[in-house]
Structure formats: structure tokens, C-alpha cells
Amino acid sequence: MSTPDVDVVVVGAGPAGSCAAIVAARAGLSVVLLERGPFPGSKNMYGGVVYPRILDGLIPNWWEEAPIQRWVTRRSTMLLTDTQALTVDFRSEAWGQPPYNGATAFRPDWDHWLASHAEAAGAQLLTDTTVVGLLRDAGGAVTGVRTDRPDGDLTARVVIACDGVNSFLAKEAGLYEHTDAKHFTLGVKETLALPKEVIDERFAVRERHGVDIEILGGTGKVNGGGFLYTGLDTLAVGVVLKLPKLAAQQQRPEQIIAGLKQHPAIAPLVQGAELKEYSAHLIPEAGLTMMPKMTMPGMLVAGDAAALCLAAGIWLEGVNFAMASGMYAAEAAVEAVQKGDTSATGLAGYQRRLSDTFVLKDHRKLRRAPELVLSDRVQHLYPTMVANVVERMFHVDNPNPKPGVRRILDQERRKAGVRRRDLLRDGWTGFRSFG
């Protein structure tokens, strides 16, 4: 066999791809990083919050140079009905200091920055280049990629597919057994412009501190959830919607965002803000249920391409899972190339790393959460029930005495039409997942 053009080809310069390229290039391998956009991150979108702790080893003191908008020091979880809102609000000064926790950032900035580290490490970044096929040998092992450029084949010892949700490469390699619309949610988001001082005042933050609000309810008849994040002088408002429901309701996602923005608890926060951008993207929601095989001879799959995004109700984390899986894939590729064995066995280090770390551990722990959070009961019955309970607890109805909480709970449960059995079961699932 002739020598391949390079040791490693990484497809897709998102968070997964750039981290993979950094690791492989730093280990001394020759690396080409292929990206279809005009620059890394140019077309990439997400909600807005990254958790970069995983970069500690890769880019020490990353917080001194990362292109962040604000550090998340306030995290709220909101439960909405049509007219009510119950918010659990947490804030921590510690999250506003090194080593920080989460941050809001723009993807074009974040991805571009990570890719510049890959280039600095010696990886060759080629943009405006789309991978359109896999090269394979007689035995089916992946030996490289075909791009849309003339003279566009590139051979490699290992291909790391980081091409995002609905991965063309993983599907082409037959690694997905079945993909189904019900495994995806549609994320849509509006970026709104608002002066920094106004944001600081409305969200009660200062300097570079910011807020992450996760919203349950507020998406009308379509099951889903919402979010509201603060950039420096922008807000990101979005919803995550279950696809089959969206189709059945024949509603346009913009209308659902518009509805959320009109909610009495949200409207004052976004009032007067000017629409800058609207974008939409699929999210692999089903976690473990939908994950493909991630290793095959000559190829590894990382990030959203491997459905590693954690989308479990109040958690929407994909970038950190992508960065970590990209790094682990590259570590395994380095081992394999150094051993001269890029068969599935040679690349087995990848699966091991995923299983031993938060990447798969979190997914296992939260495997039932997505289904629970998007279930009809949690979506349409519990918010009203809980909000009504709280409303009655705090409602002063003199001269009547205050009722007992247990009684309110029972009455409201019955009023909402929730069976005690289901409530207990869901509570148990929730407790096992989130507890």
C-alpha cells in the first residue's frame, strides 16, 4: 500500500474537529482539518453557553484568551404556564472568577479561536472544502476522504469524522443503525441586540457577568423547551422543539419563539431589543438511544456526529462533549498510528476513554431524561399543576386560613388529571436521572 497523504484527516472544524486536530498535531502527526464553511464557525450555531473546563489541559489558562461574551454567574430554571412563572434562581460569585464555570460565546468566534490553536499546533486547515465521500479499501477500512475540489482525494491513516449532527460520514460508513425524526429536536434561536447597560440592569448583572435561563413550558402545544442567554450586548432567545409534534401542529418555529417572547415573564426582558439574526439547527436529542458505532477500521466519529450532545431538559450541553470526544478520538488515533495499527482494535482506546469519562457516564446517568422532559405529562400537565400549587401556597385568602400543602397538592394533581402512579414514576425517573 502506498503511503497516505497524511496521518490524520479531521472532517469539520467545529469544537470536536478543532480539538481533535490540536491533539493529533501536537503529538507530531501530520494533520489536515477540512471545513466546508469560509472559516471555522462561520455557519455554526447553538444556544450560547459553553462549559470549557475540559480545555484546562489543552489550553492552560484558556480563560485569558478565549473569545467569551460573559461569564455565567446566574443560572435560572423557569417553569412557565400561559400566565404563570416559577423560577429557581441561583447565583455564584465563584463562577465569575478563574477557573470559571460556564460562559456565553458566539460560535464563529469560539470555533475560529479553537481552530487557530489547531493551526498553531501544525494542523493544516483547508476551508471552503466539503467532504463528499469516504475512500475505503477492499476490506471496507476507511483510507481517506473525497472532497468536492478537483483532484480532491486525500488519503489518511485515520479519518476523524466531526461533521456534526446527522453526520454524512457516519451514515455513509453505515455506522448509524437507524435514524428517526423522533431522535432529533429542532433548535431555533433569535439573536437580539440590546445595549450592554440595559442588559446589565434588566438581568441584575455587572461587568462581564451574565445569565443562563433554561425554560420548561412556554412552547405552546409543541413539546420542547426554551432558553434565554445574555451576550455582551445581545440576547439569545430560543426554543428546542420536538420534530413530530412540530409537524403535527403545523406551527412555524418563529411563531413559537414569538409566543415565548410575549410571555409576561419574558417580555419585559426582551422588550425593545432589535432582531439581528434568526437561525435553526438540528439537535441529536436521544442520547444513548441513537448513538452510532463510533469506531471502525480507519475511522472514528466524535461530537454531534456521534450524537454525543447532551440534551436533557435543563441541560443543553454539546460543545463540551464535542471538545472532549474530539480530544479522546485524537488520542486514540495517535496511539493507533504510533503502533501502526489503525484497525478497530488499534483504535479501541477511543471507546475506552469515552466510557471512563463524563462523556458516556453523563449520558448513561441521564439516559431517561430527554424522554421524560419531553413527555406530554411533563410538558403539558405538571407545569400547570406545580404553578397552581405554588400560587395557592402564596395566595392570601383571608379570612380563610392557609390550606395544608399536601391537600393543595392532591387537589391540583386531580384537577390537572395526573394519576398518582404516573407522578410517582416520573418523580422516580427524574430523581434517578437528575439526583
Place this chain on the structure above:
Amino acid sequence: MSIVACLKWVSHPGEPHDERFAGMSPADQSALEFALRQAALLGTGVTAITVGPSGADKVLRDALACGATRAIRIEAPTTAAGTDVATAIADHIADAEWVWCGDYSLDRGAGSVPAFIAAHLGAEQALGVIHVDLEADGVRATRRLDGGRRELLGVRSPAVVSVEGATARLRRAGLQSLRTAADTVIEVVPATTPIHRAEFMVRPYRPRARELPAPAGDSPLDRLRLLTDAAAASAARGEMVTLEPADAAARIVQVLTDWGYLPHG
């Protein structure tokens, strides 16, 4: 050095404030394509040249990837005055036989650099060209004139030709040449004469008040009336509505009917 393509690094009109989208304008892409085709015809290479800051290396790498054989960047700020840009280029390509330019640069240009280069080189010029025939001993170029007329020019070297965008579609760089170009060293040279920044006060575009032909009324009062009527008519312009697309379409059909462009009913 005989065939030169002058390429400017310009911001993308849709993303004027984000350098990462910046690159070659469609007009410069056409220019490069003709330079490459002509070089193939004459059996020689193409020198790509740009005047700009280090970010402008991008257009040179793109040119190398497409087949340019040499790349020169003359160090200058993006705001360099057009006359200085032309002088700097002309000084570096004194022996060029064919210079290919875009018709005008997207960001602030007005199509003056190519003619300046021609003046410096004492070369022929064919500017604002919309059709090119390459021949062994020269170029036939069709240039736009007023009123939709065109002029067919026979051009011989040394010459500067500037072309409109999409006169030719730039070839797509091959993967291997893209990889080689990414690693090619770009020659960076200082300008031979000082480069001045063009300093301007910038404000949004507002149309200039137009001078109207004097009204033809008989008495001063009639003339005044004519003038004020014209003003009233123009003030009536400008009904602005925000509509959903479906309603917008319906509204358009409605006004076309009202104005008599579509039959009623």
C-alpha cells in the same frame, strides 16, 4: 514577469465588519481567471499582486491555489489612497505585459486604479470590460458605453484590462494545490513610495437635493405653484408598511390593480 493579476482584499458586502469573510471580489476573480487562461495560452505564469495588510495574504493564497505562480504583497494599510496603490503596483511590475484588474473594488473603489496603472506603465487600457477574447497576439475586449452601446477594442501589450465580475468564473482550486499554496511563502515588500491613508469623514448615504429645471409658468405665482405641487407630489411618496410575506404579495397585486397595471377582478 509578464502576466499580472491585481487582487484586492475586500470585505464581504454582507458582512462588512467581519474580516473573516473578506476576500476577492467577483470582478477580481474574473480578472484572475483571464490571467490564468492567458498564461496557459502564452505558456507562461501569473504573478498575483496585492497592496494591503497581512490579512490580504488570503487573496494571494487563493490565487496560488488556483494556479498563480508567484505572489507579492506590498505592505500598506487597507485605507491606502488609490493613486498610491496604483503607483506602488506599477513600480513593482514595470516590465509587465498584461495586467488584469477588476473593474472596481467592492469596498470603496471607483475603478480608478487600473487606469492609473496604465498611465504609469504607458500602457494601453481596456476598462469596464464585459467580454474578452484571448488571442495569441493580443486581446479583443468589449467595453460598455453609455446607453447600452458597447465598444469593441483590439488591445496589444503592454496593456491593462479591467473586467466586470462574472465575466469569467474563477476555476475552483484543486485540493493538492490548495495544500501547497497554504505552505507557500508570500513575498512581502515595502512600497517604493510613501503610501498615504485616505482620510474621510464618513456618514450614511443621503441623496443630494436635485436641481429642478425652472418651472415654465407664466407668472411668479404660477411658477411657485408648480414648484410646490411638485413638492407635494414627492411628499406623497413613501407609504411604508411592514407585512407578512403573504400579505405583502397580496398588497402588491392590489396596488398594481389600483394603478391600472393589472385588470380589475
Place this chain on the structure above:
Amino acid sequence: MIAVVAVRDGQLPSGGDETVAECGGRAVLIGSGTAAAAADLSGVAHHVTIVEMPTFQPGAWAAVLAPLLQHEPAVVLPGSPDGRDLAPRIAALLHRPLYAGALSITTDRVELTRRGGTEIHQTHPGPDFVATLQPGVRGVAVRADAAAPEITDATPTHLPRQEHRDATVLAVLPPDPATIDLAEAPRIVGGGAGLDGPARMEQLVQIGAAIGASMGATRVITDRGWVPHERQIGTTGVVVDPDLYLAFGVSGAVQHTSGLGDPAHIVSVNVDGHCPMMQLADLAIVADANETLDHLVRLLGGNTTTTDPGMA
């Protein structure tokens, strides 16, 4: 200030009269049929120097003009195709800065249109400069007396030594047959950079067919290669003069609108209510042009009968 206007066959170029007016009525006319062209400047020019030259040769013309202009501090040419090409040659010979594509010019202030006509860049020029005036931005008020200008003939008896070579004019071609329908169309549907793909241009043609209109486009669209250059409306494209103009995703840059004549009715669909095209429109609709086109095609269908364009 003095205007320099390139004349072809006795015809003034677009913006020729405006440039002379901007310079207060002093002009040099160079080209063929300059005396006839000078007569057309009655009421605009008061003093015209004519230089009769057979064909447009920017290098040679600049060499002839330079000695005539060297004591003129401010020299202004119209931004017509010939003026645009000649101005830098004159500026280079006189060693002066050039301000190209101006909106207004006085000896101490020049305003330039920049960034695709969205910005005005204003500067104070030095004592000597050359500038081009964007055609169509100024308008001309012809003086009531309409006296014929005083004419001086400065045609050189022999051409200066040929230092500057010029391309050979092989032919002047009439307007492209493909553009005739556009140039003379009483109704035009135009598309600009707000449209999201070449297929939108087909929709414009369909809508055009339904209402008896021709399809035109901005320079951005022709540069993208979505429609041929002959479809470009504007100062460097086809100059049109329709009764009705429907603009979809067009910002209304001066280079576009000054080739648009003076339509009786303008409809503009744009997401930005502040752009010049929306200011010019009789009906300005803030909406997504692409989706609006989808609906419009559906509404107008293929078989709409229209009123006769002559009647509107």
C-alpha cells in the same frame, strides 16, 4: 472649476450637463462633434473650449488635455464610462489626486459615494485635484435666457508625440439586442442582493410575464453571474426609463437608481426600511423579498392577463 466632457458623435454622455453645471458653466468638450454638443449646453455652459478628436483614446486625449488644464485647480469629469476611464489618465499626467464617483464637488469640499452607495465620504481636497461626478445625482436647472455658450476651438494642429499607447477601436456596437427589451420596457421587475439564489431571477421573469414587465438586476446580481450583464440596470449598465419599477431586495445605491429614470410608480420590498430604494418607493414594504416572491408567483400564476403597457 472646469468640466471635461468626452463627446461621441455630437452626443453628451450621461452626467455631462450636470458636470458642466457643477463647475459653474465652464467646460472643455473633447471628442467628435464637439461643436454640436456645445450647442446642447445652452443655458448650462457659458464658456466652452472644444477639442475635436476622432476616436476615444484616453492616453492621447490626456496628453492633449494636460497642457490646457495645468493651470486649472479643479478638473471635473462625468462618471460616465469614458469620463471614468479618462480621469485617472489626466490626474496621473498632472500629478494630482483623483476623487472618483463624487456626489458633490466644490473647491473646498468633495463628497464621495462609497461602499456600494451606502456611505458618503467627505473630504477637503488640496488646491489641485481631479474628480468625477456620479451621473444623475445633481440634476440641472437650465437658465431661462438659454444663451448659447461662447466657444473657443483648441483642437491641436498635430498630436503630441505618442508617449501613451491606446487600444484600437474596432467597432462601436449598438445596444445589445438582448437589452433592448429592458432599455425600452415600460415596466420592470428588478432584483438585488437581498435575493437568496439564482432561481429567484426566474421568479422575477415569471412575475414579469404576468404583468408585462422585463427583468432587470443590480450589479451585485450580475457580478454573481445569476443573470447576464445585459440585465444590469444603472450607470454602468443599461439606463432605463420605465413607468413601473418593482424592486425586490434592492438597496437603491446611487449607481443603480441614477440609471432608473423617473418611474411613475415604484414598489420596493426590503427588510431594511431605511435604505434609499425604500425612501424612493410609492409603496415600501418591509418584508422578506424571497418569501414575498413565492407568494406573488402563486398569486399571479402563469396565465394572468395584463392591461396593455401603453395604457398605464
